[in-house]
Amino acid sequence: MIDNLQPSGSAYFITKPTAEPERHTLSVLVDNEPGILARIAGLFSARGFNIDSLTVSETEHEKGLSRITIVSVARPKVLKQIKLQLERVVAVHKVHDLTQEGKSLERELALVKVAGTGENRVETLRLAEAFRAQVVDASIESFVFEITGRPTKIEQFIALMVPLGLVEVVRTGMAAISRGSDKM
Amino acid sequence: MRTFWLLLEPFLLVELKVYIISKWEMKMSKEMTGAEMIIKALKDQNVEHIFGYPGGAVLPIYDTIFQQDEIKHILVRHEQGATHMAEGYARSTGKVGVVLVTSGPGATNAVTGLTDALLDSIPMVCITGQVPTPLIGSDAFQECDTVGITRNCTKHNYLVKKIEDLPRILHEAFYIASSGRPGPVVVDVPKDVQFALGEYYKPANATSHKSYKPHLNGDLGAIEAAVDLMLKAKKPIFYTGGGVINSGVEASENLRELVELSGFPVTSTLMGLGAFPASNDKWLGMLGMHGTYEANMAMHDCDLMICIGARFDDRITGRLDAFSPDSIKIHVDIDPSSIGKTVHVDLPIIGDCNRVLEEMIRLWREKSNQSRTGEIAPWLKTIDKWRDVKSLRYENSDEIIKPQFAIQRLAKATKERDTYITTEVGQHQMWAAQYFPFEKPNHFMTSGGLGTMGYGLPAAVGVQVAHPDATVIDIAGEASVQMTMQEFSTAVQFRLPIKIFILNNEYMGMVRQWQQLLHGSRYSQSYSESLPDFVKLAEAMGGKGIRCDDPAKLDDAIKEMLDFDGPVLFDCRVSKEENCLPMIPSGKAHNEMILPDTKDIGNVIDEKGKILV
Numbered sequence: 001m002i003d004n005l006q007p008s009g010s011a012y013f014i015t016k017p018t019a020e021p022e023r024h025t026l027s028v029l030v031d032n033e034p035g036i037l038a039r040i041a042g043l044f045s046a047r048g049f050n051i052d053s054l055t056v057s058e059t060e061h062e063k064g065l066s067r068i069t070i071v072s073v074a075r076p077k078v079l080k081q082i083k084l085q086l087e088r089v090v091a092v093h094k095v096h097d098l099t100q101e102g103k104s105l106e107r108e109l110a111l112v113k114v115a116g117t118g119e120n121r122v123e124t125l126r127l128a129e130a131f132r133a134q135v136v137d138a139s140i141e142s143f144v145f146e147i148t149g150r151p152t153k154i155e156q157f158i159a160l161m162v163p164l165g166l167v168e169v170v171r172t173g174m175a176a177i178s179r180g181s182d183k184m
Numbered sequence: 185m186r187t188f189w190l191l192l193e194p195f196l197l198v199e200l201k202v203y204i205i206s207k208w209e210m211k212m213s214k215e216m217t218g219a220e221m222i223i224k225a226l227k228d229q230n231v232e233h234i235f236g237y238p239g240g241a242v243l244p245i246y247d248t249i250f251q252q253d254e255i256k257h258i259l260v261r262h263e264q265g266a267t268h269m270a271e272g273y274a275r276s277t278g279k280v281g282v283v284l285v286t287s288g289p290g291a292t293n294a295v296t297g298l299t300d301a302l303l304d305s306i307p308m309v310c311i312t313g314q315v316p317t318p319l320i321g322s323d324a325f326q327e328c329d330t331v332g333i334t335r336n337c338t339k340h341n342y343l344v345k346k347i348e349d350l351p352r353i354l355h356e357a358f359y360i361a362s363s364g365r366p367g368p369v370v371v372d373v374p375k376d377v378q379f380a381l382g383e384y385y386k387p388a389n390a391t392s393h394k395s396y397k398p399h400l401n402g403d404l405g406a407i408e409a410a411v412d413l414m415l416k417a418k419k420p421i422f423y424t425g426g427g428v429i430n431s432g433v434e435a436s437e438n439l440r441e442l443v444e445l446s447g448f449p450v451t452s453t454l455m456g457l458g459a460f461p462a463s464n465d466k467w468l469g470m471l472g473m474h475g476t477y478e479a480n481m482a483m484h485d486c487d488l489m490i491c492i493g494a495r496f497d498d499r500i501t502g503r504l505d506a507f508s509p510d511s512i513k514i515h516v517d518i519d520p521s522s523i524g525k526t527v528h529v530d531l532p533i534i535g536d537c538n539r540v541l542e543e544m545i546r547l548w549r550e551k552s553n554q555s556r557t558g559e560i561a562p563w564l565k566t567i568d569k570w571r572d573v574k575s576l577r578y579e580n581s582d583e584i585i586k587p588q589f590a591i592q593r594l595a596k597a598t599k600e601r602d603t604y605i606t607t608e609v610g611q612h613q614m615w616a617a618q619y620f621p622f623e624k625p626n627h628f629m630t631s632g633g634l635g636t637m638g639y640g641l642p643a644a645v646g647v648q649v650a651h652p653d654a655t656v657i658d659i660a661g662e663a664s665v666q667m668t669m670q671e672f673s674t675a676v677q678f679r680l681p682i683k684i685f686i687l688n689n690e691y692m693g694m695v696r697q698w699q700q701l702l703h704g705s706r707y708s709q710s711y712s713e714s715l716p717d718f719v720k721l722a723e724a725m726g727g728k729g730i731r732c733d734d735p736a737k738l739d740d741a742i743k744e745m746l747d748f749d750g751p752v753l754f755d756c757r758v759s760k761e762e763n764c765l766p767m768i769p770s771g772k773a774h775n776e777m778i779l780p781d782t783k784d785i786g787n788v789i790d791e792k793g794k795i796l797v
Contacts (some may be wrong), residue, residue, distance in 0.1 A: 034343065035341075038335060041334055042336055080524065081525060089338070
């Protein structure tokens with residue numbers, strides 16, 4: 001008995017993670033009722049899950065349904081827990097892991113304000129055209145661009161604007177939908 | 185033909201009359217205030233008792249309570265007491281416990297009990313008053329963001345902004361609280377909604393919800409696979425939990441039958457005690473941190489673990505990476521998120537325990553006509569060897585009362601009675617679980633998940649309300665019991681003869697034990713200084729007080745307590761520095777237990793284990 005009481009040299013709960021974190025996009029169909037966003041966000045903070053991006057808006061008015069798109073980075077086991085915990089929320093109808101199901105479209109919109117004069121200004125416009133960014137506001141020394149696309153494209157555009165006089169950026173967060181004819 | 189109608193005519197007339205009257209009544213009773221709707225909905229849900237405390241924001245509801253006598257209101261002394269009473273009531277009956285409190289402090293005081301009910305999956309509906317809707321958000325008197333505060337400690341909650349929503353929400357609250365994995369639901373009702381007139385209706389289909397659909401029937405293929413594994417296992421064990429009790433009395437009966445059929449040994453969590461009778465020879469005792477040696481060793485060495493309605497809590501598993509390393513794990517749970525949360529499960533079955541157990545029994549009968557006691561005989565023999573370690577032994581004394589002895593004597597004295605036990609939290613709770621033999625489900629009420637000191641006394645009040653003729657005993661510690669002591673006065677007011685059996689060692693015993701284990705016996709703030717004279721305290725509140733410090737007089741004192749027709753505070757003076765053993769220390773595995781003969785427990789836990797709770 002006493003032999004068993006020697007320190008084992010191993011701590012529990014602090015086991016080494018075996019898998020690498022993955023970035024997944026979850027689509028959550030919920031009742032558009034008061035407090036639902038707080039409930040979802042609170043679930044993530046209470047259980048120590050990450051949110052990289054979150055968008056929410058009503059999508060089916062007559063049924064009172066909203067779609068929430070959440071991007072989270074976690075290990076596969078935790079991602080499974082996130083999905084199960086979301087499904088447990090009373091007002092949640094469905095949870096789909098779009099990354100796991102494959103074949104999904106992901107889009108984001110950003111408004112990018114760039115200030116500059118002379119050669120920089122010309123270069124800014126040229127790049128904007130290449131990225132299919134629209135000019136939605138202009139002054140003598142600034143532009144506001146509207147750009148949509150995959151988050152990587154938007155990040156690339158923003159990175160290019162930094163040396164040309166980037167002032168500020170707002171992003172909507174990601175909206176995602178599955179390809180093909182299937183409905184969530 | 186004519187005569188036929190003539191014969192029928194009087195009956196038709198009577199029927200028509202009844203029909204008209206009932207229609208007229210429906211019309212009359214349909215229009216009512218929000219406060220009346222709340223009481224009507226409670227009646228329609230067959231609620232007989234509610235636990236509550238009045239205040240400004242619930243006055244209309246209390247006025248409605250005053251004008252009826254079907255629902256009995258138990259006036260508490262603090263809202264936390266109301267929630268624990270509702271928990272005790274719910275857990276001992278299987279019904280939903282109902283709480284009614286006012287806005288602001290009324291709601292915040294209820295938070296501990298709501299969290300407790302969430303962690304232990306207890307069905308509860310808590311109706312809170314709220315300031316009138318136009319005032320919400322203005323920092324009005326006794327306003328708090330009740331739905332915001334209770335969002336993370338309820339299964340679901342509602343703020344009722346319109347009278348039209350009230351009837352639906354009330355019935356939905358009961359459905360959500362009691363179905364699936366049960367839990368607490370808060371309905372926050374602003375005062376103007378309580379006054380507003382509206383049409384009351386009981387939804388025709390109160391047991392359906394557009395998005396909430398608990399999964400009750402287990403997958404048949406998975407259940408069959410489980411039975412096949414059970415038919416092959418050499419070292420099987422049933423590991424059962426509170427889910428079996430929540431699933432109803434039939435689930436406990438079916439568990440007993442399946443154990444009888446299979447011949448497998450059974451262990452249970454704290455929350456599952458009573459689902460399987462302690463007197464049965466297949467019973468191994470509770471498992472986990474303060475579980476028996478045989479239960480924990482069997483969990484560690486088994487080759488098939490059949491987990492039914494338990495959730496692999498950290499008090500159960502010990503060191504996770506050394507938890508039952510060589511077993512196939514079957515997990516039956518109604519909550520999909522419980523599967524694989526901490527421990528990898530090989531065969532998950534999502535469904536209601538009772539239904540899954542029924543299917544398991546049916547399939548076992550189809551596939552085999554005998555128990556496997558013979559085939560697993562070597563395993564049962566190994567278990568018997570572990571039993572021989574007698575991990576619950578203790579050194580008795582004839583000078584001082586040992587707490588374990590006190591519980592054994594209490595169990596002996598109450599054997600012939602219908603006895604319900606509640607506990608507070610700490611050493612006495614573990615001793616109750618170890619030394620009190622539970623034979624029936626719904627007879628043991630304790631705060632398992634949250635570990636709420638102060639749970640037991642109000643829970644005993646709730647149990648006694650539900651079972652007026654039963655013997656209800658709160659096995660308590662002198663520190664815990666002081667947290668909700670004032671509810672003793674509730675027991676006096678409603679003539680509830682609860683017995684509070686305090687194992688008084690003048691320490692917060694479990695805190696002291698951990699300080700001995702981890703912190704060089706520096707008993708920081710764990711001595712119960714300035715204790716009240718419990719006998720005088722009981723008398724001051726209108727009950728009876730008994731004190732005993734002599735093992736020879738204990739039986740008589742217990743008899744005196746049980747024979748008294750009224751609430752009793754029993755101050756049982758026990759040995760001060762008794763440790764609760766056996767114990768799996770933090771950072772250790774199931775096969776690394778501290779047994780009662782360990783002399784110096786201060787050197788058992790290593791540095792890494794010390795950071796764990």
